[in-house]
Every structure is written in structure tokens, then in C-alpha cells.
Amino acid sequence: MTASSRRFSLSRRRLLTAAASLGAGVIAAPYVARADEAVLNVTGWGGKWGEVMKAEIGPAFETEFKCKLKTDTALPFLPKLQASSRSAPVYDVLHTNSNEQWAAVEMGLVEPKVDPRLVPNIADVYPYAVSDKIVGVCIFTSAIGLGMRTDKGYGSITSWKDYWDAKFNGARGGYVIPANSLGQAFVMMCGTLFGKGQTDLDAAYAALEKLKPIKLVDFTGAMEKLILSGEAGIGILHDSGIYRYDGQNQPVDFVTPKEGVLSLEQVLSITPGSKAKELGNAYINYMLRPDVQKRLAETVWYSPANKQVKLDAKYDAKLLTTPEKVSKLIQVDWKWYNAQKDEIDSRVNRIFRA
Amino acid sequence: MPATGAPRVNSLALLILPSALLFALFFFLPIGLMAVMSVLTGNPVVMPHVGFTAKHYARIGNDSYYLEVIWTTLRIGLWTTIVALVIGYPLAHWMARIRSRSGHALLLMAVLAPMLTGIVVRTFAWMTLLSDKGVINQVLAALGLISTPLQLMYNESGIIIGLVHIYVPFMVLTLTGVIGRIDERLEQAAENLGASPWRTFLEVTLPLSLPGILAGSLLVFALAISAYVTPILLGGFQIMTLPILIYQQISANFNVGFAAALGMVLLAISLMLVIAYNHVLGLVSGQRELQ
Incomplete structure (x- = not known):
């Protein structure tokens, strides 16, 4: 056996061991380097x-x-x-x-x-x-108000109550209330619009009942698509859900209702x-x-x-x-809402079932 | 002299051990945990004082809404199974009896091709067809046949259409194997004895294919009642089924105990239906071993 062959003798076992070690080293290197991070x-x-x-x-x-x-x-x-x-x-x-x-x-x-x-x-x-x-x-x-199409000839919309207008029947977009913040905030707004305040659930339920037929989605992104595709002509949406299409020549606009916007x-x-x-x-x-x-x-x-x-x-x-603009924000009493959530969910699931 | 009293372990039994462990770990353990969670007041892993309660089951029993949801889920499952069977059986029969190898291959490809696309994609494809602004309504409106869009989705019919499209291949593939194993000489003998093709089918082929109908139906029914994506998209969140309600309870109400109770109810009802289905089919076919 020559000196050189002793120095570089490479068996299959050694090769596999070396390859495995190298592989493990490569995989572990970033974790080792960040161990103290x-x-x-x-x-x-x-x-x-x-x-x-x-x-x-x-x-x-x-x-x-x-x-x-x-x-x-x-x-x-x-x-x-x-x-x-x-x-x-x-x-x-x-x-x-x-x-x-x-x-x-x-x-x-x-x-x-x-x-x-x-x-x-x-x-x-x-x-x-x-x-x-x-x-x-x-x-x-974000300000929760009304997102709507501008190419359907709906005319001027200034109030939350316009959302109930019969001309939007079948073209009205809403939320799966148990799963969506905007939908839940809207329940409180219904109590304010048609009852004694945010916590007037009976008034809110009666108002929600009158929104049918309505198309429901779970996320704001889905509402944006509903309005952009023309499946809905009006929907509850936050301002950023409309403003993000600024400059894209989309026939959509955000309406700030006179009663105020939800936060x-x-x-x-x-x-x-x-x-x-x-x-x-x-x-x-x-x-x-x-x-x-x-x-x-x-x-x-x-x-x-x-x-x-x-x-x-x-x-x-x-x-x-600005402080003036911010003063339009209506904050929801979520602590109260969450305490009633099971009851509200049960009721709105019944209201909106097909 | 070897000890005769010592139990002998079959070496083949050891081969079953990994799959048995896997089954126990991923099937019995989760269901067992779900059963336990459904009767606890909270999560014992993160809460210090947790007791037993029947309140989740009482809530289901005391509120007719949850019973309606259960019935809606079962109704959608049953309709999906029936329609998938009606569509799938003739196709499976054709596939099992076609003489041409290339014809069989083409049919098999036609059945399998939709399965190469994800359920979400297929459901969205149905939405582009069935929605108010979808292809069907647009074409009908362009032809002057309708003035307002037909309500093709956001209802149970839309969900059933989507589910049938997704689950028909399961029915066809299950039935093809069973029908293909039926001895054709039995059908020929019936026809030789004067039976019409229809009577031969009813009295020979259909009874012999009942095990396939049973297996395919159970598979489709189980998949349909546990479906989430298709009911939520094609139902437009206006048709509440148990999987949707269970997800809502976990993701939006954070009520794991109630979700677990709903899951156990779904499991119990499914098991009862499977047993009843077996029993009825066994009686109809005379195959007592099915019971």
C-alpha cells in the first residue's frame, strides 16, 4: 500500500458519512448562526x-x-x-x-x-x-362606510339608511356577521340608526331582516371583489378597500354616511x-x-x-x-358586543339563512 | 423441548403494527380528544379548574336552529349521494363493460381528469357559471329568455351541483371495480332464459352490484356531509352546514367545547345512518352478511 493511498483512502462508508455531515451542516448552519438571535x-x-x-x-x-x-x-x-x-x-x-x-x-x-x-x-x-x-x-x-359602484346610475348616496333602498335588492353586499368585524360593527350601527343606540338589538335585528335579498361574504377582500365584479352595487366596506384602487380607473367610490363612519x-x-x-x-x-x-x-x-x-x-x-376628521369615527363597545355574541350569532344566522 | 405454553407472535402481525399505531394516533386519539373536550367546561391544558358539563349538548338539543343545521347537512349529503349514484352508475357500468382498451382508458381519464384540479378551483369554476353575472345567466339574458338573473347559487341546489361534480368520480371508481367483477355469464344466462335486458339488469346486475353501491354511497355521503369549501362558496354563507358551524365556533366564537360537541353529534348521526343503510341494503339484496 502506498503512502498516498493510505492518506486518501475513501470507502463508501466514509463518503456517505462525510456527505451526511456536510448536508446536516448546511441545513443547520443558519439555525446555529442565529442561535442567540x-x-x-x-x-x-x-x-x-x-x-x-x-x-x-x-x-x-x-x-x-x-x-x-x-x-x-x-x-x-x-x-x-x-x-x-x-x-x-x-x-x-x-x-x-x-x-x-x-x-x-x-x-x-x-x-x-x-x-x-x-x-x-x-x-x-x-x-x-x-x-x-x-x-x-x-x-x-379605517373608516367603515359604504362602498359602491358609480356606473349603475344609483344616484347620490348620503346616509346609511340608503343601504336599505329597494333599488339595491339583489345587488346589496353584506357580511357573515359572526365572522367579520365590519358586519359586527354594522349590527351596532343598525341599533343606532333604527333604535335607541348601539345596544338596541331588537331594532338591529328588525333592520337586518329588511336587507334581504343580500349577498354575504366573510372578508373585506371578498366584498371588494363582489363590488368590482358588479355582483354587488353597494356593500359595507372600509375606506381603504376602495381607495386602494385609486388610479386604476375602477367605477367604485367610498361613501362617508352623514351619520358617521364606524372605526x-x-x-x-x-x-x-x-x-x-x-x-x-x-x-x-x-x-x-x-x-x-x-x-x-x-x-x-x-x-x-x-x-x-x-x-x-x-x-x-x-x-x-386631522382631529376634525377623526371625530367622525364611531367606536364600538366590543366588550358589550362579545358578551352578547352567541345570542347575536344565533339570531343573525337565522335571519340570513336562505 | 420447546415450551408449548408460551404465546407465539406471528411475524406478519408485526407488519401491521406501524399502520395500527398510525391509525390509533391519527384517528382514535383525535376523536377521543374531541369527545373529552365536548364534555369539559374548558381546555384542561391551559385552564386550571376544568370540570365536566353537558351544557354543550343541552344547547344543541334546546335550540331548534342547531337541529335545522344538522338536518340541512344530512339533506345535502343525501341528495348529493343520490344524484352522484344516478349519474355515476351508468358511467361505471359502461366503463366496466366496454370492450375497447383505449375506450376504457379514455373514459377513465375523463373521470379522473377533474380530480387533477383542486376543489377550490373547481368550486370557483362553478361560481363563474352559476352566479348572477355568470355564464349561464349572461347567455340566457343575451338570448332574451330572462330579464332578471336565475338564482342558480346561494342555495342548496347550487351546493349539490358543486358537490356532485366533485364526488362523482369516487362513486364511479368504486362501482366500476364491483361491476367489472360480476360474471357476465350470469347476465347471459338470464337473457337465455327469456329475461329482457332491463329485467336482467334489475334482477341480476343491480343486486350483485349492491356492495359497490353501498361502498360508493357511503364514501360520497361521508365526504359530502363533511365538505366545507363548496358549501361555503356556492351557498354564499346563507346555507349553514355542520362543518361551517363548527369552523365558525372555533374561529369566531372561540368555543372549542361546543364545536367538539357539534362534531360528536355529526359523527354519531353518520354512524347511525351507516348502520341503518347497511341494514336496509342487506334486507333488499338478501345479502345477510351486509348486516
């Missing part, structure tokens, strides 16, 4: 919001705070949080609409409020963003068992920064909660960016 688990939306978060906002946060931001965009979030351990929750920061935040706080899944000392940018938000109707802190809001809040809260609370608070503070708020607002047409944000004229003209 903090991870912040948050929830978030898909679509345009998800795109800009993934491309710009998220990476910038990771670089600045030297962490990994893991975002779950697969709904529903609350059942996953509900099923996870209280001491090691699946999310550190929960981002949902207000109704789910109230359900979460009732179940002890999130902390009721965010500490302003740990999130200094809270000092700059509009009062509605930290009002007693909000769990955690609201970072953006669709984007809310962040911290889970009590989170092991990354400091980072979670930093994330909330980061999302309230004027530059981050401006970028997101001008991408998804959400109204920023931070009153220091200066939007470009096109956005400023349409979004809720």
Missing part, C-alpha cells in the same frame, strides 16, 4: 400590508433591533393563541381588529393595556387609539406569558413611528394613529389625518 412572534395581514412588511418594515426592524421577526399571516389567530401554553404563547404581539382583542383580553390571552413608559410613541397618538374602547393600542384605523381599528397588544416583552414593546413603538406609519398608510390606505404623521396630499385628502 432573539425571535419576536407576531401576527399580521397578508396582501399589500404583508408585502410591505416583508420587504421593508420587517427587515428594517430586524436590523435595528438585531432580532428575527416571525409573522403569522394564517388566520384565525386567536384559536392558535387559545390552544398554546399561557407561559409560552405562540405569539408575543397580537395584531388583530378590536373585536378579537376584546375576546382575547376576556380570556386572559393578552394584556389589557400597553405601558406608555415602554412605548413612548403612544404620547403622539389620537385619543381614540388608547380610549377605553381599545385593548392594547390602536396603530391604524375599524388595527390593534397591537402584548401576551402576558411572552418571553420577549421588551422586544414586543419595541415593536409596538416602532410601528407607531411617523416614518413607519407614513409608509404603511400610503401603501394600504390606513389612517395612521400617530397625529404627527404628515401624509402626501393625495392621501391626506382622503384619510383621517
